[in-house]
Amino acid sequence: MLLAVGRLRGDGGPEAALFAHYNARLRPPLRLVEVAEAPAGTSPAERRRREGAALLAALPRNAFAVALDLGGEAPGSEGLAVLTARWIESGRPLAFLVGGAEGLDPAVLARADYVLSLGPFTWPHLLVRGLLAEQLYRAQAIRAGHPYHRGGRP
Numbered sequence: 719m720l721l722a723v724g725r726l727r728g729d730g731g732p733e734a735a736l737f738a739h740y741n742a743r744l745r746p747p748l749r750l751v752e753v754a755e756a757p758a759g760t761s762p763a764e765r766r767r768r769e770g771a772a773l774l775a776a777l778p779r780n781a782f783a784v785a786l787d788l789g790g791e792a793p794g795s796e797g798l799a800v801l802t803a804r805w806i807e808s809g810r811p812l813a814f815l816v817g818g819a820e821g822l823d824p825a826v827l828a829r830a831d832y833v834l835s836l837g838p839f840t841w842p843h844l845l846v847r848g849l850l851a852e853q854l855y856r857a858q859a860i861r862a863g864h865p866y867h868r869g870g871r872p
């Protein structure tokens with residue numbers, strides 16, 4: 719599952735289309751569960767706390783939780799292929815957590831079994847859904863030996 723802060727409205731626009739494009743290629747696809755953003759006007763810490771509490775409430779107790787955060791590990795695509803193989807083998811339901819505009823609460827990072835960074839750039843939270851789905855599809859292709867991933871570098 720993908721547990722994400724923020725509810726896309728209407729057709730969701732290009733961010734939703736990007737996520738849907740790659741998610742449709744995942745076997746199994748991620749089930750998207752959205753939690754509401756905390757109201758504007760609350761302090762950043764309070765927003766993180768409220769959104770973090772909503773994420774943790776929606777997280778299955780036995781889930782292997784992967785929190786998306788800039789401060790996490792950046793294993794690269796081939797590293798993620800190895801890690802995802804291990805996570806799938808564990809038999810625990812996989813849950814990826816994406817924060818809101820103010821980031822993830824420390825309580826979410828403390829609960830996470832793995833903290834994953836998509837590199838040092840700060841990406842908009844709605845775009846991260848599509849970026850993550852693409853990297854999970856790439857990891858799936860690497861595990862299957864599918865030529866989607868061209869790992870060779872000059």
Ligand SMILES: C[S@@+](CC[C@H](N)C(=O)[O-])C[C@H]1O[C@@H](n2cnc3c(N)ncnc32)[C@H](O)[C@@H]1O
Binds near residue numbers: 815816819820822842
């Ligand atoms: C706009 S970012 C939050 C920025 C916030 N100032 C911080 O440092 O966490 C929203 C969410 O997108 C995800 N995100 C953005 N960039 C990321 C990256 N490079 N690696 C991993 N996750 C990222 C995280 O889940 C983050 O909580």
